[in-house]
Structures are given as C-alpha cells and as structure tokens.
Amino acid sequence: MITKKRVAVVGAGMTKFMRRAQETGKELAYEAARMALDSCGLGIEDIECVTMGSAPDAFDGVHMKGEYLIDGAGAWRKPYMRNYVGGGTGVFAPIHGWQHIASGLFDTCLVVCEEKMSSCRPHPQAAFLTIFDNLTERPLGPNLVWIFALEMHRYMHVHKIPKEKIAVVSVKNKRNAMDHPCAQLAQKITVDDVLNSEILAWPVQRLDISPTSDGAAAIVLASEDVARKITDSPVWIDGVGWNLDTAYWTNRDLYYPQYVENAARMAYEMAGIKNPREEIDFAEPYDPFDYKELHHMEGLMLCKKGEAPNLAWEGVTQRDGKLPICPSGGLLGVGNPIAAAGLMKICELFWQLRREAGKRQVPGDPRTAVAQAWGDLMQVGTVVVMRA
Amino acid sequence: MGLTEKIRSPRDMIHVEGEIPVNYLYTAGVAGERFLREIKENAKILGTKCRRCNTVHVPPKIYCERCFERLDEWVELPSEGQVEAFTTCHFDPDGSRLAEPEILAAIRLRDADESIVHRIKEVHAEGVYIGMKVKAAFKEKKDRVGSVLDIDHFKLCAP
Amino acid sequence: MTIRVAVIGVGMTQLRSVTPDLSYKEIMFEAAVKAYNDAGVDPRKDVQSFVCSSEDFWEGTSIFDEYVPDQIGGSLKPVCTISGDGLYSLATAYMQISSGLVDVAAVEAHSKASEMVSIRNIMSLALDPIYVRPLTADPYFVAGLEMARYLHDSGNTREQCAKVVEKNRRNALRNPYAAYPSKTTAQEVSKSEVVCYPLGKMDISEPADGAAVVVLASEKSAKEFCGDPVWLVGLGWCSDTPCLEAREWGDAVYAKIAAEKAFKMAENARPKDVDLLEIDDSFSYKELQHLEAMGFCKKGEAGALTEKGGTAPDGEIPVNASGGSLGMGYTFEMAGLQRLCEMVLQLRGQAGEHQVKNVRTGLVQCWRGIPTASGAAMILASEGS
C-alpha cells in the first residue's frame, strides 16, 4: 500500500455535552468548529473543505441534516460532504477527512460532528425503533437496548463473565469524566451502584448505559507541509480502517466483533503496527455501554478474546494503569451525542498526545494511541491510529 | 438480470405500510430566542451584523456564515422591505389543492442583506412583482407567542 | 505522484415509476451484478471499498447504511455511506483510490421513491424548523421562488423552460432505461397545471425507482481489469448557504464553483472542450440555470440556445441526450450516478439508439434538490482523449 501524504490533526474543539442544549444544531456545530480553528490560529478562509459526521436525522428531526448544518459547520461555498456509518460516524469522519487530504485534492479539512438528540420527543428511544428492519423486526416492537442486551448476554455467556467485571468499566469511566470539563455524567459511583441500578433489559442496567446527549466536536486536519507551518506539535493520523458486517445481525455470533478486528487490522497495517498490545500506549474504544469497551478492546486486539474483563477488574485499564482505556471518561462519563462522541475520542487522543489533557493526562510518554467507534446493528467498526 | 427467481404474479407482491413515528420539540437557539422574543414583545425585527464583512443577517445568527466570525452586534431593522422573489402556491404539503392560492416571497428588509421568507396577503397574485415594497403585518400582542408566525404576513406598503 | 482513477464498470437497472415486485435490496443487487460483470471484477475478491448513498427519510429507515453491505458484496469489508448524491460517493471513492488506500472501489446509489407515501411532507422536513417550516407551505415553493427570480434575472422564459421538457422527454424515447419518455410538446408543458407559479406540473421531473453501481479503479488496476477505462479527470463539489434567507435566488452558485473546480483539476479544461453534458434537470429551469452557471453560455442565453436546438443530441452542445431526469425519471440520491452511467456508455460508444457522435469528453453534474444549494460536477474522458 502506498499512501502519498501524511495527514495531521492540528486543532480540536468541542462543546459541553448536555442532556438538552438551548443551542440549535447549527450553533453547536459552530461553537465546536470555531474552537477548533481558534486552537490552531486558523480562519475559515484557511479551510479548503469540510466533512460532517452526524448520526440519524430522526434525532435532530431534520431531513438531510447535513445540508441543514452547512453554515454552522463553516462550509459556506466550500466542498462539503456528510459521511455516515451510524454510531461509527464519529471516528469515520476523521477518516473521511484524511481521505480528502491524502488524495492530494486538499491541504486542509475541517471535520465537524454534531448531534442534537433532545429534539426527539418524548425520548430519542422512539427514533431508534426505526433502525430495525421495517418488515421482519419492527413489528415486534423492539427497543434499542434489546440488541445490546442480546449481544452483552452472549458475550458474558461465551466467556463466563460475571457482571461486576463489566460494571467496573462504568465506574472507571464516570470517574475519569470528573476531570473532563465537558462531561455530562461525571460521577463517583461503585460497582454495587451499577449492579443495583434499575434493570432495563437484563443484563443491561441503568448505569451500564451512556446518556443521550446534545453536543458537537471538531478537528482541523492538514497535510504534512501545511501542518508543520501551523504547529510545532502536529499529531499524525497514521492508520485508518473501517469495516461493515452483514445487516443480518441475527445470523452472526455476537460474542466477538469481527468487523472491529478487520477495521483494526486495516489501520494497524497502514500504521506499521505489528503488535498492538505492545505498541499502543493508550486507547479510546467506543463505550456507549460498559461491556462495549471490553468487547472493543478485544476487537482492537489489545488483549485476547475474553481477557478484557479481567484487565478492567485488575485495574490495568485505569488512567494510571499499564494500558489506560478511555482516559477521557468516554461516552459513559462525558456523554453520547453519537457522532460528536466518537470525534471527542479523536480530540482526546490529540490532547493526550500533545500532553495538553491536564488532569486527564495519562502518565509516562504516550506516543501511539488508537480510537475506535462502532454502530449500526452491532455491525460497523471504525478505527484511527494517531502518533505524536 | 441478477436474480434467478422473481415474482411472476401481481398477487405475490406484498407491501407493508409504516412510518417514522416521532415528534419534535425544537429550541429556537441562542440567536433565535432573542429574535423571536423581540418580535413577540415589541413587534421588532432584529438582525446581527458582522463586523468583518458588514453583512446584516436576518434572521440573526451568532456567527457569520461567510467569515465564521462570532456576531455580537445586534441591529434593529425596519419592518419594511422589498420582494426579491415570489411564487404562488396552489397545493398544500399533502398535495391537496388550496381553496385560495397562497403567495410566498423572499422579502429583503431595508438595511438587511438577507431576505425573510414569508407569506404575502392583502394583494392579488397578479399584482405582485419583484421589487414590490411590502411591510410586516404583526399579529396583535396578545396573540403573539414567539414564532415567525407572529408576523402574520407581509402586505403592500401604503404608497 | 498522482494516481489516476478510471471508471471500469457501470450497472444500472431500468428506471420505473414503481417497483412493487422487488425490494430495495433486490434492485441494488441487480445493479451490482451488472456493474461487476461489466468491470470483470469479483466483489468479494477484487473490490476493496464500497461507498453507498442514502438519506434516512427517503428510505423510511434510520441509519439506513446498516442495510447496504450484503446485496453489493460488501459484507465484512470497508463500506461507508455518504448522505448525498451518488456523485459525492463517487468523489469519496475517488479519494480513497487516489490516496493509495485502495485500488478498486464500488459506488452505489438507488431510489425507492415509490415507497414514500407522504413525499412532500418528507421534503418539508428538510426545511428550517424554526424559520420556514411553520409556514406549512408546499416545499415546491422553494423551486417556485428560485424559478421566478431566475427567469426575472436571466430574461429566459417559461416557454423556453417548456422546451427543455419537450427535448428531454423526446430524447428519452430512444433510451430503454427511461421511465417517462413521451412526445410531449412545449405547448402542453406550458399549459400544465400550475404548482408554484411559475413552476408548472410538467416542469417537475417525476420520481422513479432504480439502482446504479459504478466500479472505480486506480490506473494500475484499471489496466488489469478493463480494456476500455473512462477516466475521471475533474471533480468539484460545493455547498452554498443552506439558509433560504441568505440565498441568491437567481444564481446556482454551487454549480458555478463545483464546475470551476472540476475544470481546473482537468488541466484547466474549458466548457468548449466538453462534447456532451448530463446535468441536473430535476426542474425544467434548472437545466438552463446550470448551463449558464457552469459557463456553457452566458446568463440569459440558455433559453434561446435550447429553442434553436443547440442542446439537442445533434446540436452544438448536446445536453441530456439520455432524456435526463425529466425523461428518465428523478431518482433522488441516484440522480448524479445515473447521469454518470449514461456518460460512461456514451464515452464508450455503447449508448445505443441515443448515442451522440464523437463524444470524447463529458461533464456530469448533480444538484441535491429542494431545499439545498449543493451539487457536484465531474469531467470524464475516454481513453486517449
């Protein structure tokens, strides 16, 4: 594989993540995009193209939401596209931005992700019904939580995982989020709190789940030459990968995310990573549910299949552990405005690798990190490897 | 091509009806809140002005889409302006014919650089032209709720 | 080093006003089989990336990208969706190849427009919820406003717009893919029921169902698979303001900028270098407006050019010889990819009865429809041109 150009992240920004924001989706997008530009001293005239990541229109309640968000995303009279891979969008958006620059067509790209889930009434859950197959599944009245409960249960069954070894992830991430100024659900809770929280769809309980949120995040990408002019400390996107499994999710064994492994292999190959467990210093896998962080650590080959719960239980994945996982606080703690939450993870890698994460800074000398998102019908994996 | 077996009888063609069953509550946003409140309370139309390119945005925004600068200069605009474009609609969104055709127009308020989209009433469709001077007809204060429909319509300026 | 990108295969289903016998998955499968056969590739082995095009509310399914991989051969492979016209997806696949990330990529777009029962209400959902939707107007008012201002500024007439419909509907008579061929006269169009004056019913292209798949490859792979590649030599896409309030109602700024970018990339080609255009005519006036915006004639000249037959298949600058959206049917996010498939057949000399003579360079363009001001333009060239 030949890749022509090295692409760097040079700026990042985000809004608070909130259950309900007064700002419109456009205004949220603006705030994040403006902050990303300010963070690297660029004006909108320095930006050659824009890519937008945003999950279902049924949340914001605007059809062709990408078009609606153009002005807030800084795309006025610019090349602009919206990419979309469900929950995986937030990490696919920077991959799409990478493609814009690595193709040689552009030198700078603004990547913006936005979600305003609170518009959907009475609860965003109502919109989730429409992600199921219109003919074979929707008539059964499924709730989104069902499919995760089914996947989580299968995962627990195959590896004989006790619930507390999963709950510990929620405890960790909500605590990590206490150091994140944008966090919606930063909390000090215990494993027992998780185990005693309301059962929604066993094995999924209230505190296993990330909240629904409003928010936006943005990053600025630049080609190598341009990046070096903008900043002394660019953070490089050295590997990108994405993968989509069959839509017939009931025909798969849900205990393992093969699609995440495929996406990770693509990204690692590009980044020249042969042994991810040794070469990756910390990771931001997608954690909309606590078990997903573990599932994804395995898919990312950061540990063996079934081993992640033990690592979490033993504290290896704490911010000061040997392999820090979700030092940001993740979706469980910071919040889950779908696409924006994925891009928040890229922002976190950027800040961490530049040693700018403040109280969240992982110790040591982190040089290489991976972020990952996931979505659709438990079906898509998107992976980005970044290096200082 | 492609499929090796296909439906051959219209009787076998099965259809299922459905919908996206959601409703929405949209916030007016930071700029929209102030804009609509001012219409509701004082029957005044506000815009925001970009200090860099001088564009006067109406409805106001907290940012200039051209410069991407943050906007904090609010200006009051006259409630009269001229027709930039207009059309006469004969149907509603369900596709049913309207009893009376409705005139929709893009109206550039004096001193503004953008054009509000609204209805024109109290004038015959044949009488509307690009450049025609119109002004906002506000609802009575007691009927105003903080919506663009607090401007009931635009009508011909008295000559 | 620049990696050149070629179209090595196209596949499209016949467009129809309804497709009650096939699911969207089945029409996508048919288009995919055709395209892979045309390109001589095995999607499971040779195609490394798949880019699909959809918007959730056109489908009635949220996160529609869930449902795309199986029927195009993309299961457990890199698949992504672009919420946009197929030409945007094509641009994405182009970037994936020219960056060196993949060698062969497939692009998919489709329409199941017939499944939308409340189509105008669905279109209304794209309007600004605070400032425009409360007016509860027929969303076609956006096109009515634009057409009125465009005719006012350009001096083109409703009758000249009607001529576009006459031409395209008749062109479609020679295109077996077309869903709406007819020997309509301009006079009939002018007299059709008014929807949003000056827009009449027959100025609006009728929706159609269909699917299209296109296979792209790097220069190296193109030579391996295909004897007759068509090169993608210029790309541009652009979005003007989404706010109706900020629109320049008479001008298609997005088309102008997109075309400028495409021409610049194609080694500063110019409109006179183009032999055939397949461009957006989802409304009659749009063909004229787009021709002028992209520099094929001066503002106000496209009407007269059309009237004297200049845009006919044997005219000086043939436009929509396929029948366009007016004659073939409007296929939403597939519209651009449909035009691209037509152009590839023309450049290969395989367009059959509606083949235009001596086509070596072509331009395809799309607009994302009401209420957007976004679109893309692409320049394609046959081998050796």
Next chain:
Amino acid sequence: MSVKIKEYAGTPLREEDLKQGKVLLVDYWPKANYIWSAGTAIGRYLAELKNGRIVGRQCNKCGRIVVPPRMFCESCFRPNDRWVILKDTGVINTFSLSHITADATRIKEPLIPAVIQIDGTTDAGILHLVGETDPEDVRFGMKVQALWKPPKERTGSITDIKYFRPIGR
C-alpha cells in the same frame, strides 16, 4: 487546547425549562409515511408465515441455509439457489429480560427478546420473543417452538408467530 480553555460553549436546559416556557420552542409532528415493497424474498417469507411455515434460502456454493431469506448469498455474492421449508423449532442463541418496551415504557413482567437459531438452518437465527416460561428459567441453548396465531388471525407478518415457547423439558 484542552488545558488552556477556561470555558466550553453550551447552554444546558432542564426538562422543566421546556415545560415552563423558559425558552421558545417549535413543536412539530412530521408526516413520514411509507409503503415498503417486501420483494421476492421477504414477500415469500411473510406469505409463508401466514401459512404457518418458516422458509429460508440455501446457497449451493457455500451450503449455508439462512433465514430471514434473501435471494442472494452475501458471502459468495451470487444468486442463491433454493427455498427450504424449515421447522418451527430452534434453540435460544442469546436472550434478554426486558423491562422496557419500544418507547421506553417500564413494564413489570419482562418481555423476553431472543435470537432463536431455527432448526434446519446452518447457523442462522431470527429476532423474536420467548413466552410461556418463567423468565428465571430461560437458558442459552434452550429448545423452543413457535406458537402460531390461529390461521384466521394471521396477516403475513412476523407477528403471526406470537412467540416461541420452551419444548422438551
């Protein structure tokens, strides 16, 4: 830059703020109605459900028998080959005990959604509900059978099967 930023943008609201009219709102009920064509594969699937049968499709190349049926094999990318009438029994591949409905309404007696691997397929399951059992008794690998609605009540829908219930205990 995270560490240098004092204030992040965003104005959080509470549900009460909306109810009390503290901010201006637009309430909107969209009309998004569809009529979906089931097509060849799902058309037959639904028609057979009305007949009280579950049908799948087999690919002769890879041998897989799958349900819900499709007219193509996604693994081999070719049209698949034949209809297979499957049994209406299967085993529970995974399940949940759900105290929430589709719109997040709380229910005391849990629904039991499950992926049920249908007997006679190679590895394929469908989403459905399990009934006539104490939720405590549901197990992975448990054998279940479809409980059909009476023929007159069937409409050609996945809900023609009321639920799957345990057998052979």
